[in-house]
Amino acid sequence: MAAPALIDSFGRTHCNLRVSVTDRCNIRCFYCMPERDVHYADRSEILSFEEIERFVRIAAGLGITKVRVTGGEPLVRRNLPDLIRRLAAVPGINDLALTTNGVLLPDLAEPLYRAGLRRINVHLDTLHRERFAEITRRDELGKVLEGLAAAKRLGYQVKLNAVAVKNLTEPDILPLALYARQNGFEARFIEFMPLDAQSIWDRSRVLLADDILAMLSSGIAPLIPVPDPDPRAPATEFEYADGGGRVGFIASVSKPFCLNCNRIRLTADGMLRYCLFAIEEDDMKTPLRSGASDAEIAELVRRNVARKWQGHEINSEKFVAPPRPMHSIGG
Ligand code: SAM
Ligand code: SF4
Numbered sequence: 028m029a030a031p032a033l034i035d036s037f038g039r040t041h042c043n044l045r046v047s048v049t050d051r052c053n054i055r056c057f058y059c060m061p062e063r064d065v066h067y068a069d070r071s072e073i074l075s076f077e078e079i080e081r082f083v084r085i086a087a088g089l090g091i092t093k094v095r096v097t098g099g100e101p102l103v104r105r106n107l108p109d110l111i112r113r114l115a116a117v118p119g120i121n122d123l124a125l126t127t128n129g130v131l132l133p134d135l136a137e138p139l140y141r142a143g144l145r146r147i148n149v150h151l152d153t154l155h156r157e158r159f160a161e162i163t164r165r166d167e168l169g170k171v172l173e174g175l176a177a178a179k180r181l182g183y184q185v186k187l188n189a190v191a192v193k194n195l196t197e198p199d200i201l202p203l204a205l206y207a208r209q210n211g212f213e214a215r216f217i218e219f220m221p222l223d224a225q226s227i228w229d230r231s232r233v234l235l236a237d238d239i240l241a242m243l244s245s246g247i248a249p250l251i252p253v254p255d256p257d258p259r260a261p262a263t264e265f266e267y268a269d270g271g272g273r274v275g276f277i278a279s280v281s282k283p284f285c286l287n288c289n290r291i292r293l294t295a296d297g298m299l300r301y302c303l304f305a306i307e308e309d310d311m312k313t314p315l316r317s318g319a320s321d322a323e324i325a326e327l328v329r330r331n332v333a334r335k336w337q338g339h340e341i342n343s344e345k346f347v348a349p350p351r352p353m354h355s356i357g358g
Contacts, residue, residue: 032090033291033328035301035335043290044091046079047357048110049099050295053130055164056150058190059353061225062164068355072296076106078315080113082293085321087119089328091291095124097357099295102131108142115143124148126188126358130167132174140181148215149175150188153199154206162195175210185212186275191234192219200239201246208247208271215275221341222303222353236278240265243274250274285338291331294357299328301335303356304349 033041050068052060074082083094094114101107115123124146125139132149139147151171153159159168178185187207189199200216207214216239221228244250250265253273263276278284285302292300297312309331314324340346349356 033332035332037286037335037337039286039288039335040090041289041291041332042090043093043095044083044086045095045097045290045292045357046083046114047097047099047293047295048079048101048104048107049073050355050357051103052098052100052128052354053103053165054100054128054167056128056152056162056190057164057225057227058162058192058219059222059358061352065354068296072312074293074295074297074312074315076110076113078297078312079110079293080117081321082297082311082315082324083114083117083120085324086291086328087117088321089325092119093122093124094120095126097126099354099357100128100130101125102127102135107135108138111139111142111144122146126150128163129171129174130165131170133170133177136174136177136181136183140183144183146184146186147178148186148188149178150190151175151203152189152191152196154202155199158196158199175212179210179212185210187212187214189214189216190219191216191236191239193232193234195232196234197242200242204243204247204274207274208267211272213273213275215277217277218280220279220303220353221346221348222356222358226348228348230280233280235281236263236276237281240276247271279339280341283338283341288338291328292357294351294355299331300356301331302339303358304339304341305336306347306349307334 055062114120125144126148129149152162156168160166189203204214218236219233240250248271249268251268253264253266265274298308299311300308309327314327
């Protein structure tokens, strides 16, 4: 019998699950976390590897095929390679990836590779040491670059995630794109979204994907849109006309891709969210810990997806930012 698919009331089929494994982080990007007095979930609230693995098995039974491990900073979670090994072995999961800030990659790139990981997105907004420290409030650029070199040596497929902020990261766009080209990485530019802890987001601070595209086309080489084999993928892909590789754009603000969204998210404390910007979320931890059957949990996942809204309303007057900041949702 075919697996019952996770189809919402707008006909979108969900095959993509993002799993946050911690709300903690070893740096403090200003658009994601406050500088101090960070509120973390109590450790007892954080799902164990056994609980995460069970949830992913149940989700795979509902048609989830892609899993991305994220956080907070996933590499600060102790024994992460053990979780990767478990998730790589879940039947039906054919695409396992990780999003990291890269600071701990020099030590963990190899154990994670051995555990079965092949795809990583490394978050890097600038190659400029002072600006890196200004954005992240930590002086860790050297470690991230070391981690990227290790990832390249091991043969990972690497994408760079760069959050683009107006009047701040413009000087970083070309150097980052060139660095990515030289190393065989794909640079992806992400529009600054209203998910920061201190409500500093403002539309005037969004550096638009179209503006970055224009900078790259005139500063490096013309870019040609790549027809997307997966129209639900959030990044809009372009290829350099000179054969120098690809660039992606996540234009959540200027070109929301909600109509094609195929994702759900599990927070580190076991809440299921049908959207990054969702206000409501469903508790999976209590049923996971109180003897619910797989079928009962699967039903809760189906109900969450069935309630999914048509899309976030960043561009409307009605928009309300989610009560949790990005590090606590799982980006
Ligand atoms: N710590 C890891 C990292 O930084 O990649 C994983 C979690 S982080 C929340 C996931 C991604 O969210 C980051 O790669 C960063 O690009 C993105 N991000 C965080 N805050 C954002 C914001 N306010 N707007 C847009 N993207 C954001
Ligand atoms: Fe940490 Fe990632 Fe948030 Fe930066 S974006 S503070 S690295 S969780």
